[in-house]
Every structure is written in C-alpha cells, then in structure tokens.
Amino acid sequence: MTPASTTLVTDALNWRYATKKFDASKRIPADTWSALEKALVLSPSTMGLQPWKFVVVQDAAVRKRLSAASWGQSQPVDCSHFVVFAGRKGLDTTDIERHLARTAEVRGTTRESLTGFAEMLHGGTEKSRKAGVLDFWMAHQVYIALGMFITAASVLGIDTCPMEGFEPAQYNEILGLSAMGYGALCACAAGYRAGDDKYATLPKVRFRPKDVIVHV
C-alpha cells in the first residue's frame, strides 16, 4: 500500500464543500464510481453488522420525485450519482444469522465455531432493543459510511453534497425502503460542481481547532 501525501488529503478536504449546484452535463467515470461503491461496501460497522442499504438512483423520473421530496433542491436531479443511505429498522435474529453465515463463508469456518460471537451479537442488540435505541445505534453506523463516501470522493476529486433535508417518509415510499425494513437517513449527491456555484468560493465555516479538539 503506497499512502497518499498529507498535502493531497488536506487539499482534498479543503477543496470539498457541500455542492449546491452540480454540472448536470458531467458524469463520474465508471472506474471512479466503482471505487466509491467499494468504499461504501468496505465501510466498517459495529460488530460488522452492516445494517444498511445504499440506493444508487440513476432513473431520471425517480430522481425528479426525490428532488420534490427534498423541498425542490436540485442536487438529486443534477448530480452524476445520487445515493440514498438507509438504515435497518428493527434489526433482528435474521440479520444476525445472515451476518454469521457470511462470516463463516468468508472465513472458511462453521456457524458452530462462532457461538461466542453470536452471543455477543444477540446480547448486544437485545440490550439496545429493550432500551428502545437499537434503530439509532444502527443509524450511527450508516453515518460512518457517509463519512467514508465523502472523504473517498473528495480524495478522488469528486464533489459531494451530503443531505438530510428531505422527507424520509416520502423517500421510503418512493424507493420502497419501508417494505424492505429500512429507512432513509441521509443522502449524498456526487458529481462535479457547476462553474457558477456561488457556494464553491465561500470561506468554509468551522470552529477553531482549539474549540473542537481537546488534548489530554
């Protein structure tokens, strides 16, 4: 693994901003998009549960409906690739067993040999379910994937706009997510900034490092 330079990473993160206006004529090349889908798939999650679906929307009519469900924002329509990040609702034994089966398959072992891990998965999620916070916990994981996606994109020179400004219930209905047991949490438009997006040149608003980073 040949690492990138610190300059490349810092430049990329300073270069990125929440793109409000995409150049609708530009498309992300297939190999770059493939790398971004890999970043989604490779995102880490609590106990490896991957409680998510990433919906990549290319259909123009569906994109138009998503834009309408996002207070008319243009990013869902104008970007190159639009991804809806959905989290598992009511994660249950089926999900856990699916994860255990996949673990056994990938690692060339048996479900029986994973009993300790299985107990951890069942016990941990059951405790959260009883406390009424299981869906929130799983939702946290989905945002790790969002952070990975934004970062990978910026390092690859791809603009993004992470979005929470939409009606989740409408997104769920349009994409059939509820029926799958998932719920839209956030979305990310990806592509190329329009030459005249006035937000591109606004100074980035961040608190001073000393106000967010505490050294102990």
Next chain:
Amino acid sequence: MTPASTTLVTDALNWRYATKKFDASKRIPADTWSALEKALVLSPSTMGLQPWKFVVVQDAAVRKRLSAASWGQSQPVDCSHFVVFAGRKGLDTTDIERHLARTAEVRGTTRESLTGFAEMLHGGTEKSRKAGVLDFWMAHQVYIALGMFITAASVLGIDTCPMEGFEPAQYNEILGLSAMGYGALCACAAGYRAGDDKYATLPKVRFRPKDVIVHV
C-alpha cells in the same frame, strides 16, 4: 487539487481493518497527525453545527483508565494516538448563536444578515428536541467525522480501530465530558498494526455488493 488514483483509495480501504494489536513503539509523525486533526475539524455536519468534541488522549495514566473502561482492551494504551468522539447533549441556543457568530466572523458578515439561517437552525433543532431525538441526530453527525477520520487515516497508511466497546459513563467521567455538556459516543485508536496482529490477515467480512447496494 490533484486527485488520488482509484487504485490508491481502493487499496487503502482493503488494507485497513479494525486493528486489535498496535505496535506500541511506533508513533504517527507530527505532520501526518496534523492532517488527521484537520480531517476532524473539516468534517461536515448538519447545518454546519459541529456538535462535537474530539478528545485526543496522550496522557499514559488516562489511557490506562480508558483501557480499563473498555473491558481491558489494549488499543487505548498501545496505539499512537487515541481519539474519543463526543457528541453534544442538549444542544441549545448557546450552540446555535456560537455557530452564527462564527459564520458571521468567517464570512465577514453580520449576525443580523443571518436571520433566515438562524430561524432554520432554531426551528430545526427545536422540532427534534420536542420529538426527543435531538441528541441522536447530533450523534449521527459525530459518526460522519469518525468515517472521515478512518478513511483519511487509511489513505495516509495509518491503522485505526474504531471502538464502541466501552463504558460511556466511565469515559465521560474520566475525561470530564459530562460537565462540558458532551457525551462519549465512540473512539478511534490510530497508529501502526503490530507485526503479529492475527486479525490483520483475516479475510474481510462484507456482504456481497448486490446485497447492500441497490440500483434504481
């Protein structure tokens, strides 16, 4: 901005894994660490609120206590840099006004000119507070920063171990987070894998792309 190659990004994300055993003798160089702190500071968040504190723990005695509060896991002690990700609890008018003041300062404008934005911030957070989900919403943002940190680190050749396996109440007490109005959500150890970490060579367990990515 000169982007990285897709190969570099994909290789980095395949190379990374949740490092269980760090080489305690190796330290992340200052310029690399500085880039990682910048990644934290530059993380995006809903409406730019940055509802977080990132606690970088270098004190050996504190690290030992955090390890004890993490069921004895060794990463907090053996890694080069240990970061605790804390989210704002009960975000209120003070936070919003601090963000507005910073926005006015960075963009060279006045608080008065930001009235529309202020209404959006107050209205949006008030709605969540009433629904009892404000802290969860803010917590989501913290996980974006975790995803950014992990990705930036891997691209820079730095190993990480994201962790939720600890007693948040103990972390909060050890780091004085509750008094600051924040709560520990997750942590991330960063550094270099030990040569004999057996987890380094285990095949990565992920569902097949078709099971997590939906194309519409």
